[in-house]
Amino acid sequence: MTGCLGFIIGAPRSGSGKTSVTIGLLRALRRRGLRVQGAKSGPDYIDPGFHAAATGVPGVNLDSWAMAPALLGALAERCAAEADIVIAESAMGLFDGIRSEPGRTGAAADLARLYRLPVLLVLDVSGQSQTAAAVAKGFATYDPGVQIAGVVLNRVGSERHRRLAADAIEEIGLPVVGAIMRDPRMAMPERHLGLVQASEYAALEDFIERMADVMEVSLDLDRILALAAPFVPAGGDFNHALPPPGQRIALAEDAAFTFLYPHLAGHWQRQGAEIVPFSPLADQAPDASCDVCWLPGGYPELHAGRLAAAGTFRAGMERFAAGNPVHGECGGFMVLGEAIEDADGAAHRMLGLLGHATSFARRKMNLGYRQASLRADCPIGTAGTTIRGHEFHYAQVIAPATDEPLADIADGLGAPIGPSGARRGHVTGTFFHAIARG
Incomplete structure (x- = not known):
């Protein structure tokens, strides 16, 4: 051919x-x-x-x-x-x-x-x-x-x-x-x-x-x-791609953390970054030699009991976050909070690196394209940058934190939705999934 x-x-x-x-x-x-x-x-x-x-x-x-x-x-x-x-x-x-x-x-x-x-x-x-x-x-x-x-x-x-x-x-x-x-x-x-x-x-x-x-x-x-x-695309460039958040990226990767876009991982690796996977469900901690930790989305609500019992994971995340950036998207954001309430209404203690609590028992669908204007530097971009992505989840915040918001969110047409996510020290997170720079 x-x-x-x-x-x-x-x-x-x-x-x-x-x-x-x-x-x-x-x-x-x-x-x-x-x-x-x-x-x-x-x-x-x-x-x-x-x-x-x-x-x-x-x-x-x-x-x-x-x-x-x-x-x-x-x-x-x-x-x-x-x-x-x-x-x-x-x-x-x-x-x-x-x-x-x-x-x-x-x-x-x-x-x-x-x-x-x-x-x-x-x-x-x-x-x-x-x-x-x-x-x-x-x-x-x-x-x-x-x-x-x-x-x-x-x-x-x-x-x-x-x-x-x-x-x-x-x-x-x-x-x-x-x-x-x-x-x-x-x-x-x-x-x-x-x-x-x-x-x-x-x-x-x-x-x-x-x-x-x-x-x-x-x-x-x-x-x-x-x-x-x-199929003969005219081509382009990667100037709007999300740059690697670090040289060595500790990536949570198992049945609870799976939602990382393949174009992100591929671009990071082509830019010379190394992805170092670890499994919270296997009670593993991020590699201490990494310079950033990324908790992607997934289904933590289906594994909340195991995550709550993962002591090595908890202690390792606390040590890592004391000196290095940590970012969580959607499910990862939920795990960074104080607790997750599962579908049966049982509360499970999470990492507590951010102050919110979320519930999957009190479900509310959130779905749509999003534009995020970042309020502070974080692994997905620098302060003032607009990031395009989307939101798709059924969980909702049931105990808001006093942490500072990470971004101001608008829908796909630019209509303001309000502050979103949270940041505390080196730790940031949001329900918003980043796809590319705007």
Whole structure:
């Protein structure tokens, strides 16, 4: 294959089967000997982990809102340089984003327009047949800059069902490149923040292989490859990337701490930083030779009892924080506080390096893009810097601290939300996940 090809897998909504189709296609094309790269539009940690497991290379987020055009281009260019084909999976529906400046809505449609990538539309046709053609026609005509190149029918109930839907779609001029029969074994396990993470899926390799088998039988892979377009990003630079927070970064990494964007870790390492992982759940402390400690998001509320009992972790964090910067995002921020109240209402003592307490029993969803203006220097930037990212959690602060706020937060459109996070000494944290400099 000469040059890199690419296409986008989109759908009308979440839950249409995009991720299963993407994982299966990634592995099926890898079986053909192609260098395959998975990408995810929008702020998503979990799907890139499945992409990486299917391809053997780290996934990447291509977020048109959070990433400045130059950074987006640099990441896309790197993908194209290291792959024969890039498959970008849409977050939510293909056109779902925020009303921002043109090309920076966060929707996968932005990537389709910018890179002239065709879209493979996954339609869940359960409960409908010919009506699927009306949905497909709407997608094909909604935005002239977005090309719907082919359709995959998902959750098909019978051969007659397939024929009715496929014939109607092809009559409007769109090729149907495959149909996947309804099969409960294709369902991916979920929890409150979405899918169970790839690292927690005990039968992950078997699942990926089964998805690839299904795609090889159900889809016309040769037609799909023929629909792909040359992926030739104009390139850019990494000036808006978050710089490494230190030369040696102690990174909490286990089932409780997993939400670190692959583009962050990759950039830090390419800049010469060393990531030194440790496991709080295994009662490990950060390496004292490191110069910064990062507690990423994850699911600490599911492991609060073990974290509360991890004495070596607690003592090591206290020693480290006495002289070195420590930063926590979302779940990491919760662990830096005084306590976490789990889903059953039981309170568990946390590190106490910040003064707040959080509850998962009193749930309230917080979701959306965020712009953070930092009030002080910290591992994600210097005072006065604006950082773009997002917030997605169900926990809420039940005992506010007297610590100073870390940042002033606005939503994706710039509407002020208020002070966010906390800072005390060398310790900082916030529910906000940093993606890139604004």
